[in-house]
Amino acid sequence: MTVTVNGTVTSGFGRGKEFVSLEGYSRQFRDELGYEPYPGTLNLELPRSVAERLERLEPIRIDGWQDGDRSFGIVYCYPASVVDADESVRLHAIVPKRTDHDTSTLELISPVNLRERFDLSDDATLTIRVESAPSDTDTMDSGSLSN
């Protein structure tokens, strides 16, 4: 099952890059997604909440963690792709459990700067297809093949 989302590119509060770069998250992104994200999140403003539609998909779960007396929340990640793109880039839609945004904003992470790659300014429209995480069985299959 896939969920297709059509949204408008917006600027946020400039805080995405801080969170994405924190070692407690970036280590898990490397392990679970296989890449170190470009520092920041591209914000997509949606006509209505997609939270309920995304809940039907299987997420990759990034655990919450603690640094002294600061605690950081769980982040759900979903593999995604840009519809009608000439080239494919690795991309995940993310849903931080704690966020300053309401549910009509979807944040995207990728190893590349998406604004540069797809020539996106504020108010550009972008359509992405969001999927479930590959199942554990798939991972085990590919692991056993390489043995």
Ligand SMILES: Cc1cc2nc3c(=O)[nH]c(=O)nc-3n(C[C@H](O)[C@H](O)[C@H](O)COP(=O)(O)O)c2cc1C
């Ligand atoms: C990987 C990641 C983890 C986050 N974890 C937290 C958190 O633990 N607590 C919190 O208040 N906000 C958290 N946020 C959300 C930020 O407060 C904020 O909503 C958002 O990233 C700001 O994005 P912007 O600068 O693009 O507007 C997290 C964001 C990201 C990208």
Ligand SMILES: Nc1ccn([C@@H]2O[C@H](COP(=O)(O)OP(=O)(O)O)[C@@H](O)[C@H]2O)c(=O)n1
């Ligand atoms: N993979 C990414 C991540 C962020 N970005 C952009 O990089 C800048 C820094 O990200 P940010 O999350 O700190 O900033 P805002 O989204 O709050 O404006 C913003 O302009 C994002 O839209 C991008 O183009 N591609």
